[in-house]
Amino acid sequence: MISRRDFLQAGLATSALWGLSATGNWGRLAAQQSLTQDGLIGAPRAGDVTVVHVTDIHAQTQPIWFREPSINLGVGQVEGKPPHITGPEFRAAYGIEQGSALDYALTYQDFVALGREYGRMGGLDRIATVVRAIRDQAPGAILLDGGDTWQGSLPSLRTNGGDMVRLFNALGVEAMTSHWEFTLGIDRVTEIVENELGCPFLGANIFDAMWDEPAYEPMTRFERNGTQVAVIGQAFPYLPIANPSWMFPDLSFGVRAERMAEVVEEARAGGAEVVVVLSHNGFDVDRKLAAEVPGIDVILTGHTHDALPEPVRVGDTHLIASGSHGKFVSRVDLDVADGRVGEVRHRLIPIFADVIAPDPEMAALVSETRAPFADEMAEVIGQTDSLLYRRGNFNGTWDDLICQALLTERDAEIALSPGFRWGASVMPGQDITREDIFNATAMSYPAAYRTEMTGDMLKIVLEDVADNLFNPDPYYQQGGDMVRVGGLGYRIDIAAEQGSRLSDLTMLSTGEPIDPSRSYVIAGWASVNEGTEGPPIWDVVESHIRNQGTVSVPENTTVALKAG
Amino acid sequence: MNLSRRRTLALGAAAAIFLPRIGWADATTDAIAEFTGGADLTEGGALKLTAPEIAENGNTVPIEVDAPGAEAILILATGNPNPDVGTFHFGPLSGAQMASTRIRLAGTQDVVAVAKMADGTFQRASQEVKVTIGGCGG
Numbered sequence: 010m011i012s013r014r015d016f017l018q019a020g021l022a023t024s025a026l027w028g029l030s031a032t033g034n035w036g037r038l039a040a041q042q043s044l045t046q047d048g049l050i051g052a053p054r055a056g057d058v059t060v061v062h063v064t065d066i067h068a069q070t071q072p073i074w075f076r077e078p079s080i081n082l083g084v085g086q087v088e089g090k091p092p093h094i095t096g097p098e099f100r101a102a103y104g105i106e107q108g109s110a111l112d113y114a115l116t117y118q119d120f121v122a123l124g125r126e127y128g129r130m131g132g133l134d135r136i137a138t139v140v141r142a143i144r145d146q147a148p149g150a151i152l153l154d155g156g157d158t159w160q161g162s163l164p165s166l167r168t169n170g171g172d173m174v175r176l177f178n179a180l181g182v183e184a185m186t187s188h189w190e191f192t193l194g195i196d197r198v199t200e201i202v203e204n205e206l207g208c209p210f211l212g213a214n215i216f217d218a219m220w221d222e223p224a225y226e227p228m229t230r231f232e233r234n235g236t237q238v239a240v241i242g243q244a245f246p247y248l249p250i251a252n253p254s255w256m257f258p259d260l261s262f263g264v265r266a267e268r269m270a271e272v273v274e275e276a277r278a279g280g281a282e283v284v285v286v287l288s289h290n291g292f293d294v295d296r297k298l299a300a301e302v303p304g305i306d307v308i309l310t311g312h313t314h315d316a317l318p319e320p321v322r323v324g325d326t327h328l329i330a331s332g333s334h335g336k337f338v339s340r341v342d343l344d345v346a347d348g349r350v351g352e353v354r355h356r357l358i359p360i361f362a363d364v365i366a367p368d369p370e371m372a373a374l375v376s377e378t379r380a381p382f383a384d385e386m387a388e389v390i391g392q393t394d395s396l397l398y399r400r401g402n403f404n405g406t407w408d409d410l411i412c413q414a415l416l417t418e419r420d421a422e423i424a425l426s427p428g429f430r431w432g433a434s435v436m437p438g439q440d441i442t443r444e445d446i447f448n449a450t451a452m453s454y455p456a457a458y459r460t461e462m463t464g465d466m467l468k469i470v471l472e473d474v475a476d477n478l479f480n481p482d483p484y485y486q487q488g489g490d491m492v493r494v495g496g497l498g499y500r501i502d503i504a505a506e507q508g509s510r511l512s513d514l515t516m517l518s519t520g521e522p523i524d525p526s527r528s529y530v531i532a533g534w535a536s537v538n539e540g541t542e543g544p545p546i547w548d549v550v551e552s553h554i555r556n557q558g559t560v561s562v563p564e565n566t567t568v569a570l571k572a573g
Numbered sequence: 574m575n576l577s578r579r580r581t582l583a584l585g586a587a588a589a590i591f592l593p594r595i596g597w598a599d600a601t602t603d604a605i606a607e608f609t610g611g612a613d614l615t616e617g618g619a620l621k622l623t624a625p626e627i628a629e630n631g632n633t634v635p636i637e638v639d640a641p642g643a644e645a646i647l648i649l650a651t652g653n654p655n656p657d658v659g660t661f662h663f664g665p666l667s668g669a670q671m672a673s674t675r676i677r678l679a680g681t682q683d684v685v686a687v688a689k690m691a692d693g694t695f696q697r698a699s700q701e702v703k704v705t706i707g708g709c710g711g
Contacts, residue, residue, distance in 0.1 A: 218629075221635060221673075246627075247627060249629040249630070250627055250705055254629065254630075261629055261635075262629070263625045263626070263627075263629070264626060267623065469706075473705055473706050476705070477705060480703075482626075484626040485626050485701075485703050487627070507681070
């Protein structure tokens with residue numbers, strides 16, 4: 010495994026510059042000179058099998074800003090282990106120079122300043138360039154998509170995922186798995202899978218709820234350079250809990266580790282020399298699965314949006330984390346001899362949009378899918394003084410803004426915003442367009458509800474979500490982050506038992522403790538319950554931003570993390 | 574998080590189990606003692622209990638027990654007001670000592686299976702099944 014050396018080429022180039030710079034604030038030109046398209050893509054020795062992985066793009070076809078989290082806590086055995094490290098710890102773990110291109114791409118510190126130097130990341134036309142370059146180097150490279158592809162932008166919402174299906178077909182994806190795809194509703198998913206999708210739609214863990222029988226193909230096989238490869242799909246295990254089950258009432262999911270073991274055995278018995286799991290489990294779930302299920306060579310992880318410059322190894326299994334929103338593409342090269350995987354080479358390719366040239370064909374196709382909505386998306390709604398970002402275990406400025414919008418526009422005492430990890434960032438001083446708002450809110454159950462809840466019930470809800478995030482057993486975690494709150498403060502001890510993690514729940518407007526028996530007016534959005542009523546969240550947020558003109562989101566200090 | 578009445582009721586039940594759990598644990602202990610006649614239990618044998626880690630619907634949770642060579646398998650939902658779910662008996666002509674069913678769980682709790690083997694020994698397996706109000710995926 011020589012991934013570190015491969016990966017650090019870009020980092021070393023910039024760290025040399027860092028040494029020459031008194032302030033560490035070199036110009037954009039210098040930054041771009043140190044980064045080249047060829048340098049980013051690299052030219053590792055092609056394996057007998059080459060796999061290319063993108064995941065969790067959330068319908069982002071354009072280069073974007075995306076700030077990584079400052080808080081991404083791990084519990085139990087994974088405390089302090091990748092991907093549960095941020096900022097300085099992350100840099101130290103991978104030998105990344107502060108202020109370097111990789112620091113900007115992978116951590117959160119000085120995000121605004123570094124972003125102005127290094128520019129946006131991602132863009133499907135740039136990704137197409139990278140995929141093409143890899144396929145030139147390694148003909149037959151297998152391109153796999155980990156899901157969360159058809160949701161997350163205005164065009165994808167309006168076309169019910171049709172734009173992304175078309176674009177990913179053009180990109181040449183050869184298999185995918187799923188999560189948010191199912192929030193288009195089962196009828197639309199079936200329509201896409203049967204009529205529009207150019208690749209297998211895999212899910213070994215998707216079962217018919219009534220008969221408990223497999224509902225989708227578990228795996229697909231490839232032969233490359235005489236080597237047999239099996240790719241097994243694993244959809245997000247907790248779809249019917251984390252998302253509205255009424256949209257796909259006849260399906261059951263779950264981790265189903267025993268089912269995975271069976272499918273791996275079936276793949277091996279069928280002659281597979283390489284077994285790849287294309288997973289939407291989330292990183293910690295995959296780490297546990299890798300320890301429990303023998304015979305998996307590579308797990309291409311997804312869902313938790315982690316980007317790691319090196320594989321995490323569990324026994325003989327390599328776990329790859331390829332980030333989200335099109336910021337990264339992973340390339341994995343496997344040498345195979347005597348029916349077994351030997352050396353594994355991995356490269357996390359950061360998609361710096363100002364460095365990698367757009368692929369003209371993909372650029373044209375992306376423009377075509379956006380054209381019907383271009384005017385609507387471009388409308389400026391307001392400006393922001395603050396960086397708007399989403400990632401973090403407890404809050405992010407985007408959700409703080411959404412909670413403020415819910416409190417004022419829906420006249421509520423407390424606001425709740427789900428702990429989604431998708432949504433592009435907006436830089437301070439930038440216009441907020443309608444496209445920006447949809448990038449943080451576009452989904453199929455957007456109703457901004459208004460309801461009443463007792464203080465007691467509110468605490469139960471928050472405790473329940475906290476356990477879904479901080480349960481020490483990964484199989485009991487759902488991924489995502491803590492539900493964001495507005496108008497409310499609390500303390501949390503993530504290591505405590507379920508039901509006693511939260512304390513000191515406080516109404517911020519009065520400074521008074523939350524009364525368990527009193528009823529509070531709550532506004533929120535993205536309820537998983539059928540028949541939820543209210544205006545779509547993007548209208549609420551748009552109205553709030555218009556009223557504000559320029560939004561300013563102060564640092565959020567309302568959630569206190571209890572030490573130890 | 575716009576809670577329907579049904580979900581709200583389910584939550585009430587979930588919240589209520591924290592306190593009386595000890596009492597129900599006794600009911601579980603009693604039921605096991607009655608089944609085994611007080612014999613020792615071994616874990617990690619041939620008995621396999623399969624259940625979801627997180628229930629997709631607490632009102633109908635699919636579980637499966639499989640214990641090659643068993644004469645009977647007792648299933649208990651330790652957190653339900655009445656933990657007794659049922660006992661499967663396997664005659665000498667049974668092709669497999671395996672059964673699956675769906676059970677209702679009042680809240681997050683351990684599901685326990687105890688198998689009586691042909692040689693008169695007993696095996697135990699358990700798994701926690703979380704009943705959650707759900708929330709917000711990545």
